[in-house]
Amino acid sequence: MAVAARKTKAPAQSKAAAKGATKSNPAKSGADKPLSNMPVFSKEEELHAYHEMLLIRRFEEKAGQMYGMGLIGGFCHLYIGQEAVVVGMQMAAKEGDKVITGYRDHGHMLACGMESRGVMAELTGRRGGLSKGKGGSMHMFSREKHFYGGHGIVGAQVSLGTGLAFANWYRNDNTVSLTYFGDGAANQGQVYESFNMAQLWKLPVVFIIENNRYAMGTAVSRASAQTDFSKRGLSFGIPGEQVDGMDVRAVRDAAERAIEHARTGKGPYILEMQTYRYRGHSMSDPAKYRSKDEVQRMREEHDPIEQVRGRLTRDFKLGEDELKAIDAKVREVVNDAAEFATHDPEPDVSELWTDITLEKARA
Amino acid sequence: MPIDILMPALSPTMEEGKLAKWLKKEGDAIKSGDIIAEIETDKATMEVEAVDEGILAKILIADGTENVAVNTPIAVIATDGEDVKAAANGAAAPKPAPAAEKPAEPEAKAETPVADAPAVSAPATVPAQAKSYDASSEFPAGAEIVHMTIRDALRDAMAEEMRRDGDVFVMGEEVAEYQGAYKVTQGLLQEFGPKRVIDTPITEHGFAGIGVGAALTGLKPIVEFMTFNFAMQAIDQIINSAAKTLYMSGGQMGCSIVFRGPNGAAARVAAQHSHDYTAWYSNVPGLKVVIPYSASDAKGLLKSAIRDPNPIIFLENEILYGRSFDVPKGDDFLIPIGKAKVVRPGTDVTIVSFGIGMTYALGAAEALAKEGIEAEVIDLRTIRPMDIETVIASVQKTNRCVAVEEGFPQSGVTAEIGMRIMEAAFDYLDAPVARVTGKDVPMPYAANLEKLALPNIGEVIAAVKAVCYR
Known part of the structure; x- marks a missing residue:
């Protein structure tokens, strides 16, 4: 494909398109004749996306609540608002594809299938946490689910994720690396070192830039000379596109193109996901750098979960009862996780001195 | 006056090299910029370019000669109007010219040493390999031994x-x-x-x-x-x-x-x-x-x-x-990480070091032996995890310790060694632990200053004598 950055189906960031997503009603019922080229989900796919996104939303809300109760300490970066990105990406990924991200990582872990009990207990610093309580919010991993963290240094996961792709290439195992980072990390030097090597060696990596418009408190326009992040790989010949990261269908559609590109040996691909975080950067951020109106407008007009919910009721005639049943199921999982994470004991004090170095190589 | 072409230094650390090949022969006219020879260092084969012009009167070092010291005259050029035969006959026997600053790398330009130039310090030299070093106690029994570079x-x-x-x-x-x-x-x-x-x-x-x-x-x-x-x-x-x-x-x-x-x-x-x-x-x-x-x-x-x-x-x-x-030889020769090694047994003082610091430690130990001080020399080999037990056992025997490193003194490895000995063997010490380190300055370029910035055998000897009250 042409190297030029595509700017398709990405209305969320522009004011003109701000009202587009809910009003355009792109997919007709039954999806036999869409009015636009917006990709269409089957009922099962919509239900899956709804469940996955709702789980993340409710989990994060609960985490925020537990932070307020003093059960979670330190930093806690919530993913609320951005759920469609990781859920849509995972819908296009296949078993064995590796995932790595920065510190806003709870959603990625849940989307990768990691147990919500283990994630929540890690947030509360308990022994049943995925890192035995030694990593916290920003540092969880699962070899089994191919999730490689959970990294607290902005941009570091981009080189690491390129290394995951290097390993895929070295082993020739036909898997890809899905490497997530934010608009803030996108300005780090090692990102471009990684772009260069990824393209030079044609590594199977999809760089997913979650542009939530603020690097902590700094708006993209105040930090970036080039605010079209899909173009950030142009000088290396890496194709990129901007995607409406609030619409899970657009995300999966772009993800399929990008992953196919990477998996078939054509090298890296950049997806700029135009998304939005509703909460502050971390729990202690009052988010004074943006207006309440801006947040409110995104929530009302672009919410990724409400979009799916709307289609489920409107296009697939799902009844309120059925939706409520899903909600109840999700709440049950989240409440169970919270319950577990509240009552699970802290790590044994002997854990202070374990896992510093390995004695023997893993089998 | 005929001009000597000297063996050039082709890298910061080169002290000698092999004259691999002459590309000009005696009697050839040489212009500035001509490639006259190839010289092999331990890193690469480099071409040597002529700086001076004239007739190649005599080749002093033949093709294939190994271990030619830097600054050894390797050929003589008769300059314009000079008698080639006379220039050849007047050539000095090949021996290293007086110490002069090494030409900068990488462009090898033979230069005539200037006799009345101000004295320039010889660069700091790392002590020659200690004769007493012997690692064979850790070699597998019966293994074939090869002599090889690091x-x-x-x-x-x-x-x-x-x-x-x-x-x-x-x-x-x-x-x-x-x-x-x-x-x-x-x-x-x-x-x-x-x-x-x-x-x-x-x-x-x-x-x-x-x-x-x-x-x-x-x-x-x-x-x-x-x-x-x-x-x-x-x-x-x-x-x-x-x-x-x-x-x-x-x-x-x-x-x-x-x-x-x-x-x-x-x-x-x-x-x-x-x-x-x-x-x-x-x-x-x-x-x-x-x-x-x-x-x-x-x-x-x-x-x-x-x-x-x-x-x-x-x-x-x-x-x-x-x-x-x-x-x-052998694919299964392993040295365990985390184990120090007593490389020279002794009774009077423990000298602990690692890496290139060992050259100073061993050099000092050999010199001290001639004065009747038997130093036990320990090579840490692994800094983390540090095998402090081996050091402590030695200090319990010698009751004195000098720690040596090239790094900076503050928060250095030798600082750690001193602290660990104090924690574990304070009562065994007959003198405070001493250290010899690189000086607390960014590394200077000038040859004399660089020499001062690095440790040397003399400093280790002085430290040992201080802790031995000699």
């Missing part, structure tokens, strides 16, 4: 481990087609191909991160830094990603990776290329820090490092690369 020992260690385990690969700047900036990876590309011997762009931060990412999946990268000075660009990935992930993941995500390359001062390369990072890395839980002195330790420790499931900082030294030692 450079070749490191190369063999990597090659053997790469043959043994397909997950091991090496990446870094100039490791493949160039055969290694210091020739340490020579021949690996030819044997293992470009998938396992990977030239990277000059982007340490990025390729260190790629190496760590690959290691998290279970591959076993060897990441070569052209020098550890450049690893500063990558130190975030080394410390925040490689060293801490095992702990942060509750033991799930091991990171088996070796970061290796030359560390510390070479010769006359100034502050940005001379830093000794041993103390820096030794400060970090999750890392192991290995720093060999001899070729057999270099080989045995590097092989252990590659097999180790943890991130390893493997610190080499450019000046030591060319030193030769006995090394046992």
